[in-house]
Amino acid sequence: MDYTNKRKKRFFTFLALCITLVHIVPFYILVTTSLKATGDFSSKWVFPKSIHLENFTTAWEQANLGNSFMNTFIITFISAILLIFLGSMAAYPLARRQTKLNKYVYFIFIAVMVIPPLTALVPLYKMVVNMGMMNTYQIAILNNVAAFLPLTIFLYAGFIRSTISKELEEAARIDGAGTLTIFFKIVFPLLKPVTASILIIASVYIWNDYQFAIFFLQDKEMHTLTVTLASFFAENQNNLSLVGAAAIIAMLPMTILFLVLQKYFIAGLSSGSVKG
Amino acid sequence: MNELVRKERFSVVRDTEKRKKKLKTESSLWWMYLPGLVIITVFIIYPFINGIRLSFTNWNGFSQTYDWVGLQQYKRLLADPTTWLVIKNTLLYGIGSTIFQNIIGLLYALLLNQSIKMKALTRTIVYLPVIISPIIMGYIWYFFFAYQGGALNDLLVFLGFEKINALGTPELNSWIIVFVNTYQFVGIAMIIYLAGLQSISKDYYEAAQLDGASALQQFKNITLPLLMPSITINVVLNIIGGLKLFDVIVALTGGGPGDASQSMSTFMYDLYFRRQDAGYAATQGVCMALIILVISLSALMYFKRKETEA
Numbered sequence: 001m002d003y004t005n006k007r008k009k010r011f012f013t014f015l016a017l018c019i020t021l022v023h024i025v026p027f028y029i030l031v032t033t034s035l036k037a038t039g040d041f042s043s044k045w046v047f048p049k050s051i052h053l054e055n056f057t058t059a060w061e062q063a064n065l066g067n068s069f070m071n072t073f074i075i076t077f078i079s080a081i082l083l084i085f086l087g088s089m090a091a092y093p094l095a096r097r098q099t100k101l102n103k104y105v106y107f108i109f110i111a112v113m114v115i116p117p118l119t120a121l122v123p124l125y126k127m128v129v130n131m132g133m134m135n136t137y138q139i140a141i142l143n144n145v146a147a148f149l150p151l152t153i154f155l156y157a158g159f160i161r162s163t164i165s166k167e168l169e170e171a172a173r174i175d176g177a178g179t180l181t182i183f184f185k186i187v188f189p190l191l192k193p194v195t196a197s198i199l200i201i202a203s204v205y206i207w208n209d210y211q212f213a214i215f216f217l218q219d220k221e222m223h224t225l226t227v228t229l230a231s232f233f234a235e236n237q238n239n240l241s242l243v244g245a246a247a248i249i250a251m252l253p254m255t256i257l258f259l260v261l262q263k264y265f266i267a268g269l270s271s272g273s274v275k276g
Numbered sequence: 277m278n279e280l281v282r283k284e285r286f287s288v289v290r291d292t293e294k295r296k297k298k299l300k301t302e303s304s305l306w307w308m309y310l311p312g313l314v315i316i317t318v319f320i321i322y323p324f325i326n327g328i329r330l331s332f333t334n335w336n337g338f339s340q341t342y343d344w345v346g347l348q349q350y351k352r353l354l355a356d357p358t359t360w361l362v363i364k365n366t367l368l369y370g371i372g373s374t375i376f377q378n379i380i381g382l383l384y385a386l387l388l389n390q391s392i393k394m395k396a397l398t399r400t401i402v403y404l405p406v407i408i409s410p411i412i413m414g415y416i417w418y419f420f421f422a423y424q425g426g427a428l429n430d431l432l433v434f435l436g437f438e439k440i441n442a443l444g445t446p447e448l449n450s451w452i453i454v455f456v457n458t459y460q461f462v463g464i465a466m467i468i469y470l471a472g473l474q475s476i477s478k479d480y481y482e483a484a485q486l487d488g489a490s491a492l493q494q495f496k497n498i499t500l501p502l503l504m505p506s507i508t509i510n511v512v513l514n515i516i517g518g519l520k521l522f523d524v525i526v527a528l529t530g531g532g533p534g535d536a537s538q539s540m541s542t543f544m545y546d547l548y549f550r551r552q553d554a555g556y557a558a559t560q561g562v563c564m565a566l567i568i569l570v571i572s573l574s575a576l577m578y579f580k581r582k583e584t585e586a
Binding site: 240 | 303304308309312315318320322326327329330384395398399402404406407411413416467468520522526541558564568572
């Protein structure tokens with residue numbers, strides 16, 4: 001019995017090793033590509049004979065990656081803060097005050113989740129042009145906030161209903177605290193677990209966003225990492241080493257963050273997808 | 277007697293009035309959600325409604341004037357063979373990815389639920405692509421499938437086979453897109469299934485083993501029914517994700533060759549920005565919203581019913 005169990009365990013471990021190896025292939029190809037000299041046409045499976053780290057500095061300069069990093073960071077950071085702030089504030093009355101009006105409003109927020117943002121592309125684009133908001137941080141931020149606000153409210157409202165006790169708020173009200181004080185001093189700090197999940201979900205998606213960015217940030221100075229990479233790829237199809245290096249640079253921050261905070265990333269991303 | 281009834285009725289009326297009053301004094305705190313409501317109205321609800329309006333016009337995307345053409349764009353959509361090809365692709369991306377992600381994700385979860393070494397490493401490697409931008413993921417796989425100097429062809433040549441133009445061959449490239457989407461997001465399915473598996477009590481399996489049930493019987497009669505909620509989440513999530521697919525297609529094939537691998541999102545983008553056919557693009561948008569709505573809701577309902585049956 002013990003012997004077969006041991007064999008079984010070994011077989012399963014072997015299977016896990018195979019899965020790991022198969023899943024690592026694209027990353028391996030990416031790394032070998034990024035380290036090769038321009039014009040080195042040896043097989044992508046072969047590790048480069050000489051390592052060309054200068055691909056990374058060249059890509060950084062030629063693709064203007066510093067600028068796109070800054071743009072991506074600003075958009076992701078402000079969108080996430082706004083989502084946390086507007087979402088938690090909106091969820092509080094929707095979860096706590098069951099008036100008829102609030103029930104309708106909550107329904108609207110949830111129903112909007114069904115509309116895929118892309119389907120409204122044509123009219124949205126028209127509106128943004130008319131408002132003179134093309135190529136601004138504001139439009140990228142507002143679009144991302146609008147896209148994620150329903151999910152944010154849904155997660156916050158569920159959490160407030162299920163885990164935060166009303167007694168604390170009532171006690172504070174008797175002591176004379178106003179709604180805002182109660183919300184920011186008592187409720188908001190208790191929302192920390194959801195806030196962490198939303199920060200992770202929203203940051204990953206907004207950092208990686210390509211659709212909104214390609215539609216609304218067409219000016220080169222306003223490009224985010226994904227857009228920069230797409231145009232860099234179009235310009236350098238014959239020099240994949242540079243594209244590979246640029247791709248590695250662009251995905252490095254999220255990858256490092258993920259490897260360090262793995263536990264939280266997996267919990268956050270899966271809890272968001274479970275409830276969304 | 278009569279008076280008593282009247283009194284009782286009166287008190288009921290008074291009670292509901294009291295309740296109404298209480299409801300009124302309990303303010304709705306509408307100002308707390310007003311900013312959010314304004315944002316989704318301006319950036320989602322209004323454009324969505326406006327999109328339905330534009331789908332009945334022949335707007336070209338930039339001129340100030342356009343004509344109301346009634347159902348003409350919808351007729352055009354139904355008669356256009358490209359549309360049907362694009363819808364077929366969209367369904368393939370949505371349903372194909374869903375099937376693969378769920379089967380492979382479930383197999384991975386079953387494996388990683390065993391007590392084995394390398395569990396943490398495998399989990400990390402399988403999950404890592406989830407956090408990488410789909411457009412970057414598309415380029416990474418381009419290095420693999422490219423005709424000139426792609427890793428796949430390097431391997432084929434090394435093994436003595438002919439090179440294949442995988443991304444330039446219609447049909448084949450649609451499946452490659454399904455494959456890349458599956459590779460990227462199978463990690464989410466795996467994690468949700470792992471969480472589902474870990475919530476199943478070991479007692480069931482012990483009881484089944486005492487009754488002499490085989491591993492396959494245990495899987496069919498215990499694991500699968502109790503995993504139904506995780507299956508619902510995964511299926512609905514993956515279908516919606518797959519039907520909306522955009523970035524990976526742009527990176528791998530750009531929708532080509534011709535329109536062979538176009539999805540509804542990429543086709544809409546093309547119609548609007550390259551072919552100056554904005555009215556028609558809006559019609560495609562309405563059609564896409566309908567398809568996503570119908571398919572995701574019917575999948576949700578189907579699997580919810582299975583959940584209660586189980």
